[in-house]
Amino acid sequence: VTNRRPLGQPTRHTAVLLFLLVTFTGSDASPIETNDELADDVKSVCYEQLYLEELAKLLKWNEQRTRNLDQISADAQQYKIASLIADRMENRFLYMVRCHKFRRLHQENKAWVGKANGDVTAPPLVISEHIGVLKATKGLAKTTLKIEANSVHGNGNAKNNIRIQLTQTTGSKELCTAVKNLTQISESHDKIKLMQLKNVKLSDRKAMEKNLFDKHVTITGLSSCTAAACYTSPFTTAITNCARQATSTLTGA
Known part of the structure; x- marks a missing residue:
């Protein structure tokens, strides 16, 4: 008995679209007319995994931006403390001026950073989750079924049937050819153009179920x-x- 599927064929024809609702510039920009060419060249599950892993790295700039804002707030507090303990009036004045400058800088950027944080929080979570699904699918696709060697077969006192116990083991046939560099996806497009990225195709998870356990007894x-x-x-x-x-x-x- 077997559940057959064409090994190695991508499920791109059943892809869904993940629209990255990211404000890349922090302001209202014109609609993106052309998509990232490298994204359009993703045509296998292995390509998809590498592309999403590299995209996730690019989106981490959101974390750095948040840390920078926190540092501005910390610097303002340091200058305030320095102004209180300074032994000379001119130093107190200088430190307090710097404190107010950093506080104003923090206030000017707080609202924008907060909005941008909201814009870019959801896509990385979705991407990270989908990368996990791809890894699991590739691993399960290598799983092969075999008849259990231990004493677990029988007929339950029946004379007209037999139950055969199956077990799983790791096979050698890969779902797709693994890639490590973006140039393996496209020789002419070796970088993700984040500012041109309007959507990313994700393999339909329901379609990926067809990649599992392509084995028979x-x-x-x-x-x-x-x-x-x-x-x-x-x-x-x-x-x-x-x-x-x-x-x-x-x-x-």
């Missing part, structure tokens, strides 16, 4: 089965007329 030692050249029959049809050979032992692989 074959029972040998039978006779009288109806011969068919292709593996296109439902189970009940495929097993029609099958019987155990009188002098053979049933085996599975």
Whole structure:
């Protein structure tokens, strides 16, 4: 019995669109007319994973921006403390001026940074989650089924059936060819153009389920089965007329 799928074929034809609602410039900009060419060249699950990992790195500038704002606030507090403990009036005045300058800088940027933080928080979370799904899919796609070698088979006191226990093991056939550099996705586009990125295609998770467990178990030692050249029959049809050979032992692989 097998659940077949074409190995190595990407699920891009069933892709969904993730619109990155990111304010890259911090102001109302004109609509992006052309998409990032490298994003358009992503045509396999392996390409998709690498592209999203590199994109996630670029979006981390949001964290750095937040830290910079926090540093401005900390600097303002330091100058305030310095003004209070300064031993000379001119130093107190100088430190207090700097304190007010940093506070004003903090206030001017706080609202904009807060809005930008909200704009870029959701996409990285979605990207990170989807990268995890891709990694799991690639791992499960290598999983192969085999008949359990331990004593776990039987018929539960029935004389007309047998239950065969299957187990999973890691196979060697990859879902797609792994890539490490963006140039392996496209030789002509080796960088993500963040300012041109208007959408990213993500493989449909429902479609990715078809990539799992493309394996089968074959029972040998039978006779009288109806011969068919292709593996296109439902189970009940495929097993029609099958019987155990009188002098053979049933085996599975």
